[in-house]
Amino acid sequence: xMTDPRxxxxxxxxxxxxxxxxxxxxxxxxxxxxxxxxxxDLLQLRAKTWTEAAILExxxxxxxxxxxxxVPFVMNDFPSLAIELDADALHLGQDDGSLEEARKLVGxxxxxxxxxxxPEQARQALLDGFDYIGFGPLxxxxxxxxxxxxxxxxxxAVQADVGIRIPVFCIGGIRRDNLAxxxxxxxxxxxxxxxLLTAPDIATAVAEVQSSLRSAG
Ligand code: 3NM
Numbered sequence: 001x002m003t004d005p006r007x008x009x010x011x012x013x014x015x016x017x018x019x020x021x022x023x024x025x026x027x028x029x030x031x032x033x034x035x036x037x038x039x040x041d042l043l044q045l046r047a048k049t050w051t052e053a054a055i056l057e058x059x060x061x062x063x064x065x066x067x068x069x070x071v072p073f074v075m076n077d078f079p080s081l082a083i084e085l086d087a088d089a090l091h092l093g094q095d096d097g098s099l100e101e102a103r104k105l106v107g108x109x110x111x112x113x114x115x116x117x118x119p120e121q122a123r124q125a126l127l128d129g130f131d132y133i134g135f136g137p138l139x140x141x142x143x144x145x146x147x148x149x150x151x152x153x154x155x156x157a158v159q160a161d162v163g164i165r166i167p168v169f170c171i172g173g174i175r176r177d178n179l180a181x182x183x184x185x186x187x188x189x190x191x192x193x194x195x196l197l198t199a200p201d202i203a204t205a206v207a208e209v210q211s212s213l214r215s216a217g
Contacts, residue, residue, distance in 0.1 A: 003070040005088035005111055008041060009132055013213040014206065015169050015191040016040030017076075018062060019143060020047040022197040025058060031202060032062050036069040038196075038206025044074035044091055046193075052081060059085040074113065079105040089113055089131070094121065099128045115171075117147070119154045119161070126162045133162065134191060137172020138182065143193045149173060156186030163188070176208060183216045 016035040023031045035043060043066050047055045055078070063085045066073035072088035075081050079102055082090040089111035092102060102112055113132045114125040125133045135158055139149040155170060162168050170187040175195035182190065192209060199205035 003072070005072040006131075008070070008072050009089070009111060009167055012041035012167060012169075013189050014040050014210050015042045015044070015074075015134075015189065016196065016206065017044045017046050017191060017193045019193050019197060020050055020058075021143065022194055025054075028058055029061055029065070031197060032065050034202035035196065035206055036065060036071055038203035039210045040071060040206055042072050042074055042089070044076050044089075046076040052078060056081055056084060063087065072111070074111075082106055082110060091115070091134075099130060117150060119158050122158045122162045122168065126165055130166065132167040132169065134169050134171045136170055136191075138170055139173025139178070141173040141194070144172065147172075152182065152185035152187075155182070159186045159188065176205065176212075179209060179212055183212065188213070188216065 018028060018032055018035065045055065045059055045062055059081060063073045074089040074091050075085060075087040076091045077096060079090055083106055087110065090102060090106055091113040093115045099112060111131040113134065114130040115134045116122040116125050122133055122135055137144055137147050137149055138152055149172065159168055167189055169189045169191045170182060171191040174182055174190050174192050190213065196202055196205050
């Protein structure tokens with residue numbers, strides 16, 4: 001199915017991550033299919049402890065599933081893999097270099113996302129020209145150890161400032177059981193990793209989150 005990744009990003013509410021800290025290599029395709037079936041709007045491949053060669057091998061199976069579903073495929077951290085896998089987007093952390101450096105490597109078309117951890121970083125990412133940001137971690141999370149939760153106090157302000165220009169995805173410790181609070185704090189787009197990947201029925205959990213986000217307006 002052909003989709004314009006830029007339009008898909010603009011409409012996205014739930015950003016799913018296939019994080020290989022939660023899913024074995026053997027179960028990765030199955031988990032990807034379940035995330036897509038449930039209705040994630042974007043899907044990122046994140047494998048912090050894997051070699052590039054192993055990520056590439058898995059990415060060759062995951063990226064086509066996303067393409068088939070019309071869901072933008074996002075590569076975390078590695079511009080070279082993003083190119084090789086024909087990713088729709090590349091996601092960069094604060095320490096992963098500048099937008100200009102990434103642009104030189106991946107060209108003009110690929111969408112670029114940035115992790116931000118304060119309102120100042122969020123604003124800077126907008127000024128730099130990133131296409132979307134993650135904002136968090138709202139709560140401490142086992143998926144990103146060593147970072148304190150920044151809480152929900154700034155969510156509304158960042159949404160009103162940066163979020164009217166580019167998509168802002170709140171991230172970090174968001175679960176189905178605190179999602180209502182996060183929406184109440186002003187979030188309209190979220191990334192949820194562990195709560196979805198460890199759910200007994202991933203597709204149903206994804207669909208439940210989508211429904212809450214879409215009905216929040
Ligand atoms: N980035 P979970 S928090 C990958 O704040 C990631 O930039 C974060 O996983 C950031 O939904 C995070 O399991 C982990 O908490 C999100």
